[in-house]
Amino acid sequence: MSAREAIALVTSDFTELPYPHRSTRPDGPLAWAGYDGARAAATERTGESESVICGTATVAGRPAVLVSFEFRYLGGSLGQRTGDRLEAAYAAAREHRIPLVSLVATGGSRMQEGMVALRQLQRVAAQSALNRAAGLPQLAVVRDPTTGGGWATLGAGADVVLTLPGAQVGFAGSRVRPPDADPAAYSAEGQFAAGAVDAVVAPERLSACLGHWLRLLTTPAAGAPEPPRALGDAVPPATGWDAVHRARSPERPRAEAYLDAYFDSREPISGDRCGGTDDGMLCGVGLRAGRAIAYAAQTGTPTRPAGYRTAARLIRLADRLSLPVLTLIDTPGAAHDAAAERAGAGAAIADVFTAVAAARVPLTSLVVGEGGSGGALALAAPANTWATPDSYFSVIAPEAAASILKRPPEEVPALAGELRLRPQDLVDLGVVRGIVPT
The missing domain is CATH 3.90.226.10 (2-enoyl-CoA Hydratase; Chain A, domain 1)
Structure with missing residues (x-):
């Protein structure tokens, strides 16, 4: 040619x-x-x-x-x-x-x-x-x-x-x-x-x-993106353990459904430019009402270092081009197997925290499923994070918390309540701004 x-x-x-x-x-x-x-x-x-x-x-x-x-x-x-x-x-x-x-x-x-x-x-x-x-x-x-x-x-x-x-x-x-x-x-x-x-x-x-x-x-939206509407159950969970079960349900809507409902059209970016990709992190730019918004969305799997590096790349690109950013949070936590550690999991998560903290463009975040520890918090807008009724956000998964605190497995459901991880608890604690409607 x-x-x-x-x-x-x-x-x-x-x-x-x-x-x-x-x-x-x-x-x-x-x-x-x-x-x-x-x-x-x-x-x-x-x-x-x-x-x-x-x-x-x-x-x-x-x-x-x-x-x-x-x-x-x-x-x-x-x-x-x-x-x-x-x-x-x-x-x-x-x-x-x-x-x-x-x-x-x-x-x-x-x-x-x-x-x-x-x-x-x-x-x-x-x-x-x-x-x-x-x-x-x-x-x-x-x-x-x-x-x-x-x-x-x-x-x-x-x-x-x-x-x-x-x-x-x-x-x-x-x-x-x-x-x-x-x-x-x-x-x-x-x-x-x-x-x-x-x-x-x-x-x-x-x-x-x-x-x-x-x-x-070249057509950025103005102001912070509005959070997507909830696509799943409209009623908040009664207990912490109920919140965990609902967020882990395979029937719960995932990132693809939220992105399809939110954007009129979109294009993905792929890869961290360091030799890696992660199908569990969807990044790109979409049009909503004729204006462009960048997005980084977890899909419910443990996020790998390449996923965090791709998200950081996306946020920095959006910041440079004045594109507001929407993040969807849904992970049981960062991948922590040996391969993830060798690939620089800690540095990759730190890179996202830094990109979010340094961004001059407005960010909006929505917890749509599991919000597991720092691997989820890295994508959260510090002052503009929301939650769906079928989500939770926790310092750590209840099972892992029981292990660290040396509690028996039968106490895990009660511990989920003590962690105050339900959407309504998060609102009371000031961790999220509100629970989005359906």
Whole structure:
């Protein structure tokens, strides 16, 4: 797929930017023999004068700056003139206050320019940082192939990373990998499974998906989100043990049901960008009454470190883009098996506490099921947490409390009452603001 074919996948309205002019020495900064001839041949082959095309566009009705790589031009490699064009594209996004979308297909830095080429990655990172500071979204569509520094900057460094099915994606290109490397690890699907990519999107869906994301990231709702209405039992529990049983019931509505009822449409983000995913933590951005709200929702399972890191990533992204945040709390507690400990459970939970505490955007939280200890509290808005009638929130599960206090199992139901974990108890204690109606 050429650079212009990639552009045509997402828009029919593209206006190319004027490019900076740079006079260069014969055969480039290293005087690499034959470099000028290689560039001339690449231009004749592709019709392009560099490995990247930049311009303004509308994608599904939403404005953006588009950057599209031409892999047939010296492997889509980044050289000094490529860096000039990318810098101009980031600057145009800041000037027009619009997102930047990169359609990436690159083999990395251009060897014929040596370290001068490699340093372009620093230029890209600096420009990306300026756009982040300006509160402007950055999205990447990873095409085939995307490797090297292009993946490590424009690709993996974007706020939302989409990829086309079957694309080769990875830091190491096919010619420099270890001989025993698993090819699946360097695929779009493999990177998605490893938490480095948010979604694998079919070409025919790409324009609509990108347009939806552009709308979600640029139309924030105002003020704190209203808490969802309760979907389960409307009557608060009579006893603490009753509250625990109802919250643990397999028939109780879960996060998916609450998100579907609350949002008109939504898009997920996936993965912690550290090699992990957790199906027990649903994160993304949704539209409600035409305005965007970010969400992080536990699904009733013990939350794993990757889930907490994904939630922290979501909250920080929302904070930077002025998106209010809704969290749904439902976990018996953080996962505490050996694998979770090795994956940094404590640090991951601390990261969410910090992200919530530092957020400048309003947060709303709703306990929809089990609220087990610090693994649940990490997602709670300190002054704006609510509860459903079929939920509980406790310093620890009653069974674990009995074990710590050396009480016999038959005392667990009574201990649940002593913990004052019912929704109405939480209101009396000032832990939650109220019990939401059905």
